Amino acid sequence: MSVGEKMYCGNQNRVEETYDVVVVGAGHAGCEAALACARLGLETIIFTVSVDSIALMPCNPNIGGTSKGHLVREIDALGGQMGINIDKTFIQSKMLNRSKGPAVHSLRAQADKADYSMKMRQTLQETKHLTIRQAEVSDIVTRECGENEIEEKRREIIGVKTVSGAFYHSKAVILCTGTYLGARCLTGEMISHTGPNGLMAANHLTNSLLLHGIEMYRFKTGTPARVDKNSLDFSKMEEQKGDERVVPFSFATDPESVQIEQVPCWLTYTNARTHEIIRNNLDRSPIYAGIIEGTGPRYCPSIEDKVVRFSDKERHQIFIEPEGIHTNEMYVGGMSSSMPEDVQHEMYRTLPGFEHVKIVRNAYAIEYDCINPNQLHATLEFKKIKGLFSGGQFNGSSGYEEAACQGLIAGINASMKILGREPLVLDRSEAYIGVLIDDLVTKENKEPYRMMTSRAEYRLLLRQDNADLRLTKKGYEVGLISRERYERICQKEKWIEEEMRRVGQVRIGAEKRVQQLLEDYGSIPLNTGTRLTELIRRPELDYQKLAPIDPERPELPEDVAEQVNINIKYEGYILRQKKQVENFKKLERKKIPEDFDYDNVPSLRIEARQKLKIYRPSSIGQASRISGVSPADISVLLVYMEQMWFRKKEEVKEGKNGAEI
Amino acid sequence: MKTDTIAAIATAMAGAGLGIVRISGPDAVFVADRVFFEKGGRKLSETKSHTIRYGEIREDGEVIDEVLILLMKAPRSYTREDTVEIDCHGGVYVVKRILEAVVRNGARPAEPGEFTKRAFLNGRLDLSQAESVMDVIQAQNEFALKSSVRQLSGSLSRVIREIRAELLHEVAFIESALDDPEHFSLDGYSHRLKVIVNNVAGKVEKLIASSENGRILKEGILTVIVGKPNAGKSSLLNSMLGEERAIVTEIAGTTRDVLREQMNLNGIVLNVIDTAGIRDTEDVVEKIGVDKARQYLEDADLVIYVVDSSTELDENDFDIMDRLVGRKVIVLLNKSDLHAKTEEEELRPFLEKMQNGCKVISVSAKEQTGMDELYKAVKDMFFFGELRFNDEVYITNIRHKTALENTLESLSLVRKSIEEGMPEDFYSIDLMNAYEELGSIIGEAVEEDLVEEIFRSFCVGK
Structure with missing residues (x-):
């Protein structure tokens, strides 16, 4: 018998509908999740306790900021909505950290909150396959689905129930409940059991989640007058x-x-x-x-x-x-x-x-209920319940942008699962989104998680200016980026590559007009000829400023020139980070099977064994980031997996020989 | 998996007549060629696999040792990688110098169990050996950690912690300013940082210099002298060292702290620790010494238990004996020059509990009698393999030194970024590298330190 199913079985007087995907909550995570699913052709319904509060900004009236601006750009490159809509509804905008390196430049826009909310509502309304419904979801409904040898029995989602008793069948459910679950607001001695901004709280779902053995946290945040x-x-x-x-x-x-x-x-x-x-x-x-x-x-x-x-x-x-x-x-x-x-x-x-x-x-x-995110895969699907995904503040994060990017990833992966395609997991070297999700699912998270540039170890590569180069192709493969945008990015790549090659070969003589230009920018004059790249690297100069002494330079779009400049100017650092990424990737590529039995591995220390069983990392790389797992434990795991692999190969060989006889 | 080149000492460090330094990895031949010089100038890279060459190991023109060098090209070696073995004259000093030279020329000190791990991962070892490989990795790692933490002198780890705290604070400041540019300004910061970096680099240089003389870790067999107060432990230490290092009085409880000395017993390095006499005491200072003594007792490779034979065994003795079960112990019946009230017979119940046997020797530390017998007992235990020798310390020392040198390198990169007028966010990359390198010495991973420090020290956020 399914959990929750029993209650509705005897009652025929109820609404019953079927969708591919149910999204619970229409905040920044829910909107991106629902849009992604619907745009990929899946019948999607999005629930909210108030249709008037879609994409509400209950706290600060801005989008972006340091590292959050990066997230918005990444969302955009993958085919999400946040960037497009804020561009249409902002009332002030600023590029922060302009005087610093390109890796920490961050865009922040003041939003017209009402406009932003309305714009997102319109976007949802105009999207095919997407239904908006005002109702409080009270239960997730699941059934048993085979047994995992290692863990307890696993379940799979079959739909949700609302407070009114209606039942919505679905192949996937995405929980984006934000700060509404079990919410209570406090102003001094005055306590009200409401969600943000005096809106209705969602008081039923937590219990259903607890019944499913999901570990809940209670977090808190606040807002000024x-x-x-x-x-x-x-x-x-x-x-x-x-x-x-x-x-x-x-x-x-x-x-x-x-x-x-x-x-x-x-x-x-x-x-x-x-x-x-x-x-x-x-x-x-x-x-x-x-x-x-x-x-x-x-x-x-x-x-x-x-x-x-x-x-x-x-x-x-x-x-x-x-x-x-x-x-x-x-x-x-x-x-x-x-x-x-x-x-x-x-x-x-x-x-x-x-x-x-x-x-x-x-x-x-x-104050509100959220989950311990170590219960999630990096795809944002629950490890214990197939088809149940989640994103946003419900996952223990904080911030509109953090929420939106998780919603997008959860939406994409719920769709990929239903369509029988490969999930999209970004790693720490590919995107801030990858850092954020990896931190959430791998590290112990004791407070609402906010993105920070210091959390990204490869931040020189993860710039806001190259988010399109990093992620547009992935968005295209998923199906959220148009052919036109895809072709544009291919062209951009080509231009950058060609121009880098050309600039690398340009030599500059110590001629008069060169010396004059250097003098104009307070740069030391040349003694002998040099390479153009050397001049670009001088702090007081850049690619653009040297245009007058580079007569062969082709006409290129601004964003192409920007990439050429950054790649040349910071080449040494960028190369160093790329090398680090190579090492990082080696461990990421060593995948650990989902049903891997850590109890069979001899010599693992007890603490490591316990942690690995809780987190169930998907790769050796992820395992190495769990606190309490030592480098020696990782070596042991590698040796054990190698042995497993050999065994399998031997078995295959023997099997073949047997068949031949 | 990792494809860099590693090196380690492959033989027991002391007492052996021959020492082997092994290098493995794609650059093994290249590294060896930079330190190995053959008459006639032939390079190792021009040598056929599985041949032996004779020549000298030199560094900066100075000859370290005459050696035989054995070249094994991949895949026909233990690790299935290019491998070079340098066979040199034994002796701690020479072997260490050669390993250091190799490390300075491009190899990395191997992690515990790394040769075995590579051999396995490269398909060299039988499947059935996988389990023992895993055990070796875990055991060697624990041993390395234990020896590192245990033997890292308190003052050194304190200095490293201070430097790390200083570096972390600066990175946290930079990151706070990047995160919250409207609250924190970096104007003029690079000048301030340069002063700090120079200062820190100076401290690291000093650490490197001091690691040349006294090793960072105390090498040798950790030998702990225990006994109840006034049993004559300090006298014993003095006569072992042949000089008055410990203050000896007739007042029980004179030694309140622990004294460490290193001595060389025909090539076996003993790292001797004289402890405060173990007894229940109300004296706060003495109590600290007693607790420390108990701690050392836990860690010791060899325990020399000094019994005052001129008194009867008392509860302090019984307490100590309880703690000795299962350890490598030599019992000394000291004060053999006085009238004996305790003899081997009285120790019988204790000796029966010691499964592997336990030598009992009568000595007089004061009169210097019985000392030869003590030395012989130690040597025998060593050569018959009863004493496990902590080789790991040598390689740990070299690892530590490498980490210090890497720290210095990272700091100079910070300086370079400042001088070249790079934006401030570039500083934190190398500052963080320096921080991590130093952390590897005291066995601390980075984890969430930076984020913690940002929140602790700076008021960031909306």
Whole structure:
């Protein structure tokens, strides 16, 4: 008997429908997941507790930022939607870290939240094979499916049930419940059992997941107050403008289309008075009073946390960001809090420019149920339940971009499974998405996970500027990238390669106009002739600047020139990382069979054996990243697998001989 | 799988008349050619496989030893890779020098069990041997870890930890600024970092220099002298060393810390540790010494248990004897110059528990009698293989030194990036490499250190 199935069997008065894929939740993960499945031709239904909150941005009004901008670009190169839609709905944009190396340049756009949400809703509505449904899913329904020799019995998904009793059959289910599962919001002593922004929480599904033996965590996050723009005095703040020339997120967006009039953000600071108010009221903060049980993210600390943990800091920066064009609400970035309402009123008022502030929505902390992601394969399918996938904050991450990219991967892999095709797993050397998912499923994750550039060990190769070169072909193979975009990327590759070859052969003499150009850029003049590549590598010069002394240079698109410049300028470092990647790949390629029995391997240390049995890594490489597995354990595994392989070969040989006789 | 070139010492280090350094991997011949010089100048690369050449190992023009060199081309070697064996005169010093020279010229010190692992993975060993291969890898690794952690002197690991903390803090700062450019500015940072890197490089250089003289790890048989207070342990150490190194008084509990000395017994290196007398004590300082003594007792290769034969066995003795079961022990009945109250007979119940037998020798550390018999007993145990000799320490030392040199190299790359005006995000790559290299010495993996440090030290985030 299936879990959940029993309950509906006797009741014929119910809605019953059949789809290929059910997506639970229509946030940033759910939308990407549903779009991917539907675009690949699968009948898909997406559930949300409120159709008005599709692709809601309940926290910061921006998309991208350091390393998150990389994720959006990667989503775009694979055929996801986030980049395209933010390009159409942003109100300010900035390339961060421009003065630093190309690997850490990151795009961040302020969104018009309502517009973004509406745009995504339209995209869903206009997509074929996609049904939007407002209902709360209360149960996942599964049945037994054969026995795994090693683990307990495995199950497979057959559909979901809603609170009203309706049953939706499906071949795959993708859980993207965000912060809605068992949610409760806290503002000081006031606790309400709602999801973000006062929306309905989803209170039933957790129980069904627990019944299926899924290990749940309880995480916490928070958001600052929204304040009335008309009550602020901007003359006391510093204006923060966007870039003069905006770079779009999507590789498919026409760069001219994003040169719009932008809206400014504002910068102000906390002060001694702010900090004093917070300190005096710490006992009323649910976190410090011990009311909150969830684990909060350290990178997104509440202002209480900042004041307590960094008590020597005299002030903290506060960014005032518009929530959109048609709203008077402003987001008070850097000041999330779970203090009681009266304390919030008092503390916000201490900021310069906030003397007469009116709060529109209070700051609050939110607690929610999510899973321990070590229960997932890197495909984002549950190890124990076939056909059940998940993405986003439900997987213990944090952030719109982190959610969206997981949703996309979960959607792609659910589709690949149904279509009987190879799954898409990106590794740590291919994409930030690969780093993110590998970290989630391989490492112990005790707080909401946020992407950071420092988490990517090969970040010189994983730049936002080459996401298209890295991933467009994969998106095309999956079927989410058009033929046209595919051909464009092939052409781009060709141009880059040819131009690199040409530039490598160009020699520059110490002629007068060369010396003049060098002088103009404050570069040391030449004694003798040199290679053009040598000049490009000088910090004060680049490929573009040297155009006047490179008469043979063909006319090339800007993005091609950019790649040529970066590849030449940082060649030494790039080559070093490529070499590291080669070594990394060797271990990644050594696959471990899914039903591998670690108890049969002699000489594994107990700790390693336990960890390996929990994580069930898919490759030796992944095994080597599990904490508690030593290099010697890895050697032992290699030797054992080699032995297995020999045995198999011997058996095959013997079998053949037998047949011949 | 790994295709680099490795080297290790293939023979027991002490007491042997011959030493073998083995090199395996694609560059084995190339590496050997850089240190091996034959009369007539013929290169090894011009030599046929499975032949023996005679010549000298030299480094920087200095002759280290006369050697025979054996070339085995792939696949006809133990590891099925190109393999070069350098047969030299035994003796710890020469063998180590040769291994170091080989490592400096392109080979990497082998990991524990790595030759065997390669032999297996290259299909050289029989399937039935797989299990023992796995055991060897795990055992050698544990041994290496244990010896590394155990013998790494406290001050050295402290210095390495300090340097690592300093490096990590800088990387965390850079990364915080990259992550949150609106909160942290890197203006002028490269000048500050250069000073820090120079300073750290200086410290690492000092460590390398000191590793040339005193080894990083104490090599030799870890020999621990135990006994109850005032049994004469320190006198014994002094007479073994032939000098007054330990303070000897008649007051029980004089030795409060542990004293380490190295001595050479006809080629067998003993790393001798004199411990505080083991007894229950209320004295805080003495208690620390006693706890340490118990700790060393756990780790010892050889225990010399000193019994004061002029007194009767007491509960402190019984406590010690309980801890000695299963260990390699020599019992000394000390103070044979005084009237004996304890003789071999009294030790009988204890000796019966010692399965492999246990030599009991009467000595007088004060009068220097019986010492020859003690030395002979140690030598016998060694040559009859009862004492397992910790060869791993030698290669661990070389691994550590290589790691220090790699650290220095990474730091100089940071300096180079600064001088060439590279953006700041490039610094953290090599700083992190240096951090990892240092971590390999004290046996610490990187894991999530960086992210932890960013959150601990810098107020990042929305």
